[in-house]
Amino acid sequence: MPADAGALLTVDLDAIAANYRRLCEEAPGAEVASVVKADGYGLGADRVAPALWAAGCRTFIVAIPAEAVPLRAMLPEARIAVLNGFDVAAAPLFARHRLEPVLNDLAQLDAWRAFNAAQPAPLPAILHVDSGMNRLGLGDRDVAALADAPDRLAGAGIGTLMSHLACSEEPDHPANAQQRAAFAAARARLEPALGPVATSLANSSGVFLGPDFHGDLLRPGAALYGINPRPAHVNPMHQVIQLYGKILQVRVVDRDMTVGYGAAHRVAGGRRLATVAIGYADGYRRALGSRGVAFLRGHRAPVVGRISMDLTTIDISRVPADVARPGAAAELIGPHVDVDAVAAAAGTIGYEILTGLGQRVARRYVGGPA
Numbered sequence: 001m002p003a004d005a006g007a008l009l010t011v012d013l014d015a016i017a018a019n020y021r022r023l024c025e026e027a028p029g030a031e032v033a034s035v036v037k038a039d040g041y042g043l044g045a046d047r048v049a050p051a052l053w054a055a056g057c058r059t060f061i062v063a064i065p066a067e068a069v070p071l072r073a074m075l076p077e078a079r080i081a082v083l084n085g086f087d088v089a090a091a092p093l094f095a096r097h098r099l100e101p102v103l104n105d106l107a108q109l110d111a112w113r114a115f116n117a118a119q120p121a122p123l124p125a126i127l128h129v130d131s132g133m134n135r136l137g138l139g140d141r142d143v144a145a146l147a148d149a150p151d152r153l154a155g156a157g158i159g160t161l162m163s164h165l166a167c168s169e170e171p172d173h174p175a176n177a178q179q180r181a182a183f184a185a186a187r188a189r190l191e192p193a194l195g196p197v198a199t200s201l202a203n204s205s206g207v208f209l210g211p212d213f214h215g216d217l218l219r220p221g222a223a224l225y226g227i228n229p230r231p232a233h234v235n236p237m238h239q240v241i242q243l244y245g246k247i248l249q250v251r252v253v254d255r256d257m258t259v260g261y262g263a264a265h266r267v268a269g270g271r272r273l274a275t276v277a278i279g280y281a282d283g284y285r286r287a288l289g290s291r292g293v294a295f296l297r298g299h300r301a302p303v304v305g306r307i308s309m310d311l312t313t314i315d316i317s318r319v320p321a322d323v324a325r326p327g328a329a330a331e332l333i334g335p336h337v338d339v340d341a342v343a344a345a346a347g348t349i350g351y352e353i354l355t356g357l358g359q360r361v362a363r364r365y366v367g368g369p370a
C-alpha cells in the first residue's frame with residue numbers, strides 16, 4: 001500500500017491476456033475483438049489495450065470517438081471500432097484516426113456514405129441491425145427499406161454486420177435463439193445488396209453460447225476483466241483485480257453502541273472495529289453498508305454501518321489482533337470476495353463496480369508486455 005494512498009487497486013495484465021486467450025479458444029476460427037470502452041471497464045485502457053495487443057488482439061472497440069483517439073496513438077496498426085455511431089461533426093476524427101463507425105440508423109448510414117465518397121479510398125464501417133434489444137441499430141422497417149434501395153449501401157464500405165444480444169448471460173432464455181434467427185434473416189435480406197459480409201453477434205456471455213452465436217467477430221468486454229460470463233457456473237475467467245483499503249484505526253467498543261452515520265448499525269460492547277480508508281468516493285459503493293465484507297489475511301470482517309465518502313467500518317472481532325492493526329491492508333475485492341460477489345452484495349453487476357472505481361484509488365499494474 002503506497003504511503004500516500006488510502007486504497008490500492010491492483011490490475012493483473014497477465015490475467016487479462018490469459019482471459020483473452022481463453023476466449024479465443026472458445027471460438028476457434030473466429031476473431032476475438034476486445035471491448036475497451038469506459039477506459040477499459042475502469043481498469044485503464046492505456047495499460048489494458050497494449051496488453052491485449054501483445055496477447056494477439058487486433059480489433060478494439062470503444063463507445064465514443066474520444067475514447068478511440070488515444071487508443072489510435074497507442075496502437076497504430078489496430079482496427080478500432082466506435083459503437084455509438086457516426087456523427088458528421090466528428091467526421092474528421094474518423095478520417096484522421098482511421099476509426100470504423102458502427103452505423104446505427106439510416107441517417108448515419110447516409111451521412112457516412114456521403115463522407116466516405118469524399119475519401120481517397122472508402123473507409124470500412126460496421127452496420128448494426130437490431131435483433132430484439134431495441135436500443136441501437138436498424139429496425140425491421142429500416143432493413144426492408146435498405147433491401148429495396150440497395151444504392152444506399154453502395155460505397156458505404158460495410159464489411160461487417162452486427163447485432164447485440166439482450167439475454168446472453170441466460171443460456172436458456174428464448175430471446176437468444178430468437179435474436180440469432182432475426183439476425184440471420186436481416187443478413188439474408190441485406191446480403192444481395194451488401195455482398196458477403198462478416199458477422200458479429202456475441203458479447204462475453206455470447207461467446208459461451210456456442211458456435212451458432214460466434215459469427216466472424218466476437219466482442220467480449222466484461223469477461224476479459226474477470227467478470228463471470230456464465231453466472232450459473234463456476235467462473236471460467238481469471239480474476240484480474242484486487243482492491244485493498246488501509247486500516248486507519250482500531251477500536252474496542254466499550255458498551256452497546258451504534259456505528260457511523262445515521263446511527264444505523266448497532267454493535268455489542270466488547271466487539272472490535274477497524275476504520276478503513278476507502279469509501280463510496282473510491283467506488284466502494286454506499287449500498288455495501290452492513291452488506292459488504294472485507295478479509296484480513298483470509299479472516300472475515302463484515303462491513304458494519306454506512307459507507308462514508310472516505311471511510312468504511314468493519315467488524316474485526318474474529319480477526320487476530322496482530323493481523324487487524326493500523327496500516328494493514330483489508331481486502332475488499334480479491335481472492336476471498338470477487339468482483340461479482342461485491343456486485344451482488346451491492347445489488348448491482350460487476351460492470352458497474354469496475355467502471356465505478358474512483359480516481360483517488362492508487363493503481364498498481366502487475367505483469368503485462370515487457
Ligand SMILES: *Cc1c(COP(=O)(O)O)cnc(C)c1O
Pocket residue numbers: 035037083164202203204205219220221222223
Ligand atoms: C459493451 C458492449 C459489448 C461488450 O459486452 P460485455 O458484456 O462486456 O462482453 C459488446 N457489444 C456491444 C454492442 C456493447 O455495447
